[in-house]
Amino acid sequence: MRSTISGYTRLPKIHKFSVAGIAATGAAVVAVAVAPHAFAADTASASAVKPVAWSAEAFGETQQDALEQQTTAAVTAAKADAGKVSAEKERAEKQAANRSTERKALEAKPAAAKPAAPAKPAAPAKKAYADNVDGWISEALDILRAKGIPASYEGIKKNVMRESTGNPRAINDWDVNAVNGVPSKGLLQMIDPTFKAYHVEGTSWDIYDPVANITAACNYAADKYGSMDNVNSAY
Structure with missing residues (x-):
């Protein structure tokens, strides 16, 4: 149906849309006037759904x-x-x-030091003896006492002086022993077999050694006469 609005056909397109809109609005007003209750119900229903603003750019x-x-x-x-x-x-x-x-x-820590072992008692200093008849007799007496062989300084010295006059290198080359090929030797004039038989341990095996000669002679005298103190002549 053609519009009865005067001059409608001569309006531009956008103006036609506007006129159409006005016409539609007018029709709606008329409809409300005719059926107000129905319009109210539709309006309430439409207002319940609120439009949501959305755009691609905002999303x-x-x-x-x-x-x-x-x-x-x-x-x-x-x-x-x-x-x-x-x-x-x-x-x-x-x-x-x-x-x-x-x-x-x-x-790096040094090992714990071990407790020091108890110090051994120092060995007593070796007794010094004079290198003469008195010194030789004194040293021989210390050895004899340690071995339990009886003798005295006086008994030893009187026999030493009688037998050799204190000469440790004295030798008898004229008595019966010498004739038999075993001359008496040393301070107390011992023959080799007797010296070896009565040698005192710890002394020299040299029959001319003064201490070795004295201790062996005293050992022999103790065995044969009870002590060198009991010897008053050749033995």
């Missing part, structure tokens, strides 16, 4: 913000994890360094 910005927030959160979490790993690594390195330092300290 894109919202999505971009959400993505940026997620990226920022992921980077922050990654940094936090990296920090934890770095802290754990640093702690492990410190512990290893501490263990190394402790090990080196133990290796």
Whole structure:
């Protein structure tokens, strides 16, 4: 049906849309006037659904913000994890360094000194004896006492002076022993077989050694006469 509005056909297209809209509005007003109750119900129903503002541009910005927030959160979490790993690594390195330092300290520490063994009592200084008849007799007497062989200084000296006049190299080459090939020798004029038989341990095996000659002679006299003190002549 054609519009009865005067001059409608001569209006531009956009003006036609405007006129159409006005016409539609007028029709709606008429409809309300005719059926007011029905219009009220439709209006209430329409007002219950509120229009939602939306545009592609606004949706894109919202999505971009959400993505940026997620990226920022992921980077922050990654940094936090990296920090934890770095802290754990640093702690492990410190512990290893501490263990190394402790090990080196133990290796460098000198071993505990063992308690010193009790010092052995110093050996008594060797007694010095004069290199003469008195010294030889004194040394021989110390050995004889240690061996339990009886003798006295006086008994030894009187026989030494009678037999050799104190000469440790004295030798008898004229008596019966000499005739038999075993001359008497030394301070107390002993023959070799007797000296060897009565030699005192710890002394020289040289029959001309003064101390060895005296101790062997005293040992023989103790066996045969009870002591050198009891010898008053050749024996």
